[in-house]
Amino acid sequence: MSSPYAYAKANQERFLEEYQDLLRIRTISTQPRHAADVARAAEWLRAMMLDIGMTSAEVILMPQGRCPLVLGEWQGAGADAPTVLIYCHYDVQPAEVADGWVTEPFEPTIKDGRLYCRGAVDSKLHVMANLKAVESWLAADEPPKVNLKVVLEGEEESGSENINAFIARQPQRLAADIAMISDGSILAPEQPSLTYGLRGIAALEVQVNAPISDLHSGHWGGSVHNPIQALCEILARLHDETGAVAVPGFYADVDAVTAQDRALLEQVEPYLQAEWQDVVNAPAPWGEPDYSLPERLGARPTLEINGIYGGYTGAGMKTVLPASATAKITCRLVPRQNPAQVLQCLVAHIQAIAPATVSVQVRPSEPGAEAVLLDVDGIAMRAAAEAYAHAWGVQPVFERSGGSVPITFECMKVADEVVILSYGLKSGRAHGPNENVLLQNFYKGVQATIKFIEVVGEQRA
């Protein structure tokens, strides 16, 4: 084999088999009962790093039995060569057939050019595309002109607490010239896009209690403020009737959308509109009326209720007046919003509107993540543009992502430049049932990372 590109094409079938092997492991980091699965996946990944020719590979255990990092290195380009750090995460969101899956959530199923499985797009796609790109380089005649570090996180879906602490404690372990974060999605199957902005995140739970125990709703109904009702009354006051967040101070640090932003984001609007019709398809659009769809999704902060429960939720009815009701909330943040300050505003507002008839606990969930804006004109962003152009045959457009990639902010502490290479699609239904990946995106992703490594090596040489 002469080139990494040819090697990758020749080994495509095997790469797909290995990708499916990883998908079968239930790496659900938010559920402690899957700790053994996560540990097994970490060991599997470490072994693969050594198999593909990396110099060293290590499973780095985390405090309190949390999910480990896997860190591999290849130092063959020499001490003077630049270092590229590739970050991905191998943990996934929970998934149950009952959520609406058509197939078994952890059994990879290929249909019509798509591979269905929890984690298919978020983010084992990226783990495997990058490992297989590294394998292709290390199996080629000419080695890469950059040193490589690959770090695979095991708790991106449950707060990334430990990787943040690890970076703070040992920043040299992940130090690099360029950090390439591989996660997320591009605009459309035939239109790659580079994300230059990411929203941050802040999370909290609100719990309302009133009676000391579940009660008979006939015996006591009418004499006590129903906790579900009180919670609904609180949650109904977190947005105003236009869809804007009604929490005082929430928008205090939010910059106006600039003319440059508007110009860049106008290009992606038709793609997003079409995708909204396809993926969301709600009875009507919703959101802040003065902002376009890409602005609502990328340049404006939001507050979402991710879950609610209280009282009887089984089949049939149960005439209970419940003791408590709980909601889970996350906010998506834009640059200059501080997660802790946003949480403070939320706690203060909820406490201010909490009626005296119930007891309200607000539990902020640490840590949040700040939003980031990346340099559109840096070496990393230009190498990424060439990588997409090579693999997709089309120049990428620029967008701001609605999702949070909290690690971006952390990587900015250990690398001169940070760039995000996404190979997924929003229609991949990350976090939802029937998560899937377009198989072509896996193969193109391998080619794109190979190209990215080549271009960085040439530019930094």
Add this chain to the structure above:
Amino acid sequence: MSSPYAYAKANQERFLEEYQDLLRIRTISTQPRHAADVARAAEWLRAMMLDIGMTSAEVILMPQGRCPLVLGEWQGAGADAPTVLIYCHYDVQPAEVADGWVTEPFEPTIKDGRLYCRGAVDSKLHVMANLKAVESWLAADEPPKVNLKVVLEGEEESGSENINAFIARQPQRLAADIAMISDGSILAPEQPSLTYGLRGIAALEVQVNAPISDLHSGHWGGSVHNPIQALCEILARLHDETGAVAVPGFYADVDAVTAQDRALLEQVEPYLQAEWQDVVNAPAPWGEPDYSLPERLGARPTLEINGIYGGYTGAGMKTVLPASATAKITCRLVPRQNPAQVLQCLVAHIQAIAPATVSVQVRPSEPGAEAVLLDVDGIAMRAAAEAYAHAWGVQPVFERSGGSVPITFECMKVADEVVILSYGLKSGRAHGPNENVLLQNFYKGVQATIKFIEVVGEQRA
């Protein structure tokens, strides 16, 4: 044995054993997976009716495999004697340790003079107190002067659809001069009370849908009306800020509380206030400001949210924007409110306030039950007062119950007079975790029913 009273006292221990045997059977009528348990309990009860000397006993199967009735008769008083129909229900609410039970919910546990078990107070207490009173009469030297029918229902907790249909189809099967409904609770351990009013019930579910599938809240948050938020916004508009129901037409047929009601209910207020502190103990009272606690609980209609669910409700967080959210609601009704009309008002109101950005389904749950007011001066009510005075040594006070005993309305179709004899306490936590009965109430209940049968026999003779 000469008298039924002495027989009952002598057999107290065995009665308690048999009561516990019945409690162990998981007669959860709202959960189809317990159909075999319900069937087993029905057979157990039929055998007991024959054992205690009733003339006939029958398990009456219901359509679509629903929970059967058990009907026993004793005709020994002769064709000219009056007939007393005793109604109880043997099905129970669901119960799980996770709801907050200190003991196994279906393993009877005696502690400090109380017996803990699901169904202990609601309503196997009444099933067994009445069967054992009948046994005591049929074992005594002198037989009762009334003919007896005992009907035990198996789906009181899941809508009573089939007993209502059975009564409509074959009213003669349950025809009686006096129907004694045995269910519910008295005011305090040492203060029996007679309920002369019962609230009715109307139930519905509200489901909100927006996106066609669960979505990533980062990718799409801010562009679609979150179904949990929309549901909360709807539910928050079902009450006004004083605690009154804010549904147009809801109070249309509600009579003002009369001076006689106020006078009767003032007597029970101190008991209810003390019980509220003990059982409810919320941070502050709540409810319609112009009405006293017993009026809020018995003479005013209410709207309670019994359950809510949507999105991710497991441990940790999941950044999902859910496809749907659902709430379960019941209304307690007062005399002259028609359940169907109330449901119509609710459906109309919810549809009127439903935003166009989501799809809202309102599913009324049939049938509801009308509220009832009973004759305070009839033979049945006077016999009941004597029964309590005999067993408790105290004259009963009169109250209006917040709960619904839908069968009362049905019994009024087949009996000249209807009365409710309750042997439970509100502190028995019917429908909640750690449901329990004061053992003394079981023994007093047996004595009270014996007396009731005696007094009716004398008065109607």
